[in-house]
Amino acid sequence: MKLRISEIFGPTIQGEGALIGKPTVFVRAGGCDYRCAWCDSMHAVDSAFRHDWAEMSAEDIMAEVRRLSSGRPLTVSISGGNPAIQDFGLLIELGKQEGYDFACETQGSVAQPWFAELETLVLSPKPPSSGEETDWRKFDRCLENAKGCNLVVMKIVIFDETDYAWAKAAEERYPNLPLYLQPGNPEVDPDQPVDLQAAIDRLLWLIEKVTGDGWFAPHVLPQLHMLVWGNKRGV
Numbered sequence: 001m002k003l004r005i006s007e008i009f010g011p012t013i014q015g016e017g018a019l020i021g022k023p024t025v026f027v028r029a030g031g032c033d034y035r036c037a038w039c040d041s042m043h044a045v046d047s048a049f050r051h052d053w054a055e056m057s058a059e060d061i062m063a064e065v066r067r068l069s070s071g072r073p074l075t076v077s078i079s080g081g082n083p084a085i086q087d088f089g090l091l092i093e094l095g096k097q098e099g100y101d102f103a104c105e106t107q108g109s110v111a112q113p114w115f116a117e118l119e120t121l122v123l124s125p126k127p128p129s130s131g132e133e134t135d136w137r138k139f140d141r142c143l144e145n146a147k148g149c150n151l152v153v154m155k156i157v158i159f160d161e162t163d164y165a166w167a168k169a170a171e172e173r174y175p176n177l178p179l180y181l182q183p184g185n186p187e188v189d190p191d192q193p194v195d196l197q198a199a200i201d202r203l204l205w206l207i208e209k210v211t212g213d214g215w216f217a218p219h220v221l222p223q224l225h226m227l228v229w230g231n232k233r234g235v
């Protein structure tokens, strides 16, 4: 069985959320059931890019992960697109036999049995600015399938006040899920430099919102890879 893969890259550092800073190889799946207005990975979403996606078996993917990591086990993060529209079970099984561990980034719209085999599941439901709507029953099914994971977290992108209020409501709904907030990046063109001061200003806005509100539940983090490499792909 083949998987649609947009890119495999690393080792780099995980730039977002609970595993920030951890050396990671990324496996980016092609295809997504969402079309977020501000998606920074449209090359893995829009079928206009499908000719750049490779059809790979789990063995092919593991060979590339092994090559990139010189055979030294590390965390493999399966992202996309939405990786949960494909079956990554065999990849995870093969990688774990060699000592690799697996994280997955998904919006929580599709639940997969292989979530149970992950070390870390990052569920990133989409706030109103994305233009997408969260089906919380499907999100709950993802949580049920993730019972075997070591760590399950929620990561929400914040562009504005409406997103912020939405994230607060999400935290009330799931008070026991560790919550990570990151400012939305409106500049996603890989060929344009990012305005670092503007990125810091957005982070500062979010920090001041959270601390000013006395909302002490979330972790507030930047996209570290964006600060270091801008919107460059493959990092």
Ligand SMILES: C[S@@+](CC[C@H](N)C(=O)[O-])C[C@H]1O[C@@H](n2cnc3c(N)ncnc32)[C@H](O)[C@@H]1O
Pocket: 032, 038, 039, 040, 041, 079, 080, 081, 082, 083, 105, 106, 107, 123, 124, 155, 157, 182, 183, 184, 185, 186, 188, 223
């Ligand atoms: C590209 S998505 C792929 C995985 C999955 N489809 C999802 O959205 O969770 C990986 C992460 O990047 C975040 N993201 C996408 N575009 C972003 C942007 N413009 N600014 C900040 N975070 C963004 C998503 O919310 C998600 O947490």
Ligand SMILES: Nc1nc2[nH]cc(C(=O)O)c2c(=O)[nH]1
Pocket: 012, 013, 014, 015, 016, 026, 041, 079, 080, 105, 225, 235
């Ligand atoms: N360094 C780095 N960290 C990331 N965290 C989440 C990413 C993603 O696009 O899923 C990502 C990415 O593309 N690069």
Ligand code: SF4
Pocket: 032, 033, 034, 035, 036, 039, 040, 041, 042, 045, 080, 081, 082, 107
């Ligand atoms: S769900 Fe993720 S990959 Fe899909 S469009 Fe939204 S941010 Fe992009």
Ligand SMILES: [Mg+2]
Pocket: 040, 041
């Ligand atoms: Mg990204």
